[in-house]
Amino acid sequence: MAEKAWSFGRAFRNVFGGGSEPITEDTWDDIETALISADFGPEITDAVLEVVRSEVDRHRVTDVVDLKRILRETVETRLDAFDPTLRLSERPAVILVVGVNGVGKTTTIGKLANYLTRFDKKIIVGAADTFRAAAVEQLATWADRAGVEIVKPQQQGQDPASVAFQTVQRAIDEQFDIAIIDTAGRLQTKGGLMDELGKIRRVIEKLAPVSEVLLVLDATTGQNGLAQAQAFIEHAGVTGLVLTKLDGSAKGGFVLAVQESTELPIKLVGQGEGIGDLTGFTPHVFAAQLIG
Numbered sequence: 001m002a003e004k005a006w007s008f009g010r011a012f013r014n015v016f017g018g019g020s021e022p023i024t025e026d027t028w029d030d031i032e033t034a035l036i037s038a039d040f041g042p043e044i045t046d047a048v049l050e051v052v053r054s055e056v057d058r059h060r061v062t063d064v065v066d067l068k069r070i071l072r073e074t075v076e077t078r079l080d081a082f083d084p085t086l087r088l089s090e091r092p093a094v095i096l097v098v099g100v101n102g103v104g105k106t107t108t109i110g111k112l113a114n115y116l117t118r119f120d121k122k123i124i125v126g127a128a129d130t131f132r133a134a135a136v137e138q139l140a141t142w143a144d145r146a147g148v149e150i151v152k153p154q155q156q157g158q159d160p161a162s163v164a165f166q167t168v169q170r171a172i173d174e175q176f177d178i179a180i181i182d183t184a185g186r187l188q189t190k191g192g193l194m195d196e197l198g199k200i201r202r203v204i205e206k207l208a209p210v211s212e213v214l215l216v217l218d219a220t221t222g223q224n225g226l227a228q229a230q231a232f233i234e235h236a237g238v239t240g241l242v243l244t245k246l247d248g249s250a251k252g253g254f255v256l257a258v259q260e261s262t263e264l265p266i267k268l269v270g271q272g273e274g275i276g277d278l279t280g281f282t283p284h285v286f287a288a289q290l291i292g
């Protein structure tokens, strides 16, 4: 498998590259530098190192190969502190997809719809990003690729809440399992955007509970992207995160930092522009790919 940009493969090559070797002070310095430069942030770096050091002492570990395993397990345990399961037991299960523009909301919906059809789920998507005609068409293209139904606005600029309502109404009438609603990423003001999301939610809840509110984050933007998404975290009732563009120049530490700073689980991960490039989030696999 090709090495991911966020993997520590390269950074750790001089630490762990040569197989069996004694642990020295340089080893610890190199690990600290690697964690910091991978965007773990100083607090998490210190906390991770403290656990690893105490495990190393406790088990009287002297070899870097064992140290690497302890590091991998420590990162995995921290990643595992959040539940990545999508909650889709309601019928219909309604998923709202939110986030700033350009992060990959529409693409994620296409991939997710496609993924869920593999479990024999009957899916409908709703184009409640009614400000840009191109956004509606983009979602329609994805719906077509995934082979799922779509509800589009009757005219440009139609109230997004009414599109969301019609989508959920159709889901109920025609017994769809899951309705996924695309929303706008940008409005004139943040307040306006949050009001709009609030209205979408209230209108949907007249018909059915909202099962998941997924906040999509572009992993390559790191802490910066998180700051931009803060209003969603504070006001949109987010239940889980989707990290996109992990095939790009994302830094691995962000994955852990984002869960710990938002206290929200990562539920899905996008690693490419193709319809098959979406997976659930598996801490074990991620830690193994990250640390090597």
Ligand SMILES: Nc1nc2c(ncn2[C@@H]2O[C@H](COP(=O)(O)OP(=O)(O)OP(=O)(O)O)[C@@H](O)[C@H]2O)c(=O)[nH]1
Pocket (backbone or CB within 6 Å): 099, 100, 101, 102, 103, 104, 105, 106, 107, 108, 129, 135, 138, 184, 185, 186, 244, 245, 246, 247, 248, 270, 271, 272, 273, 277
């Ligand atoms: N490499 C890569 N590109 C992605 C991924 N997810 C989305 N993209 C790309 O990111 C760009 C923006 O994606 P969209 O789905 O249009 O983003 P959006 O959030 O719906 O944008 P707006 O509709 O403008 O709010 C597109 O060029 C996608 O192909 C991913 O996981 N990896």
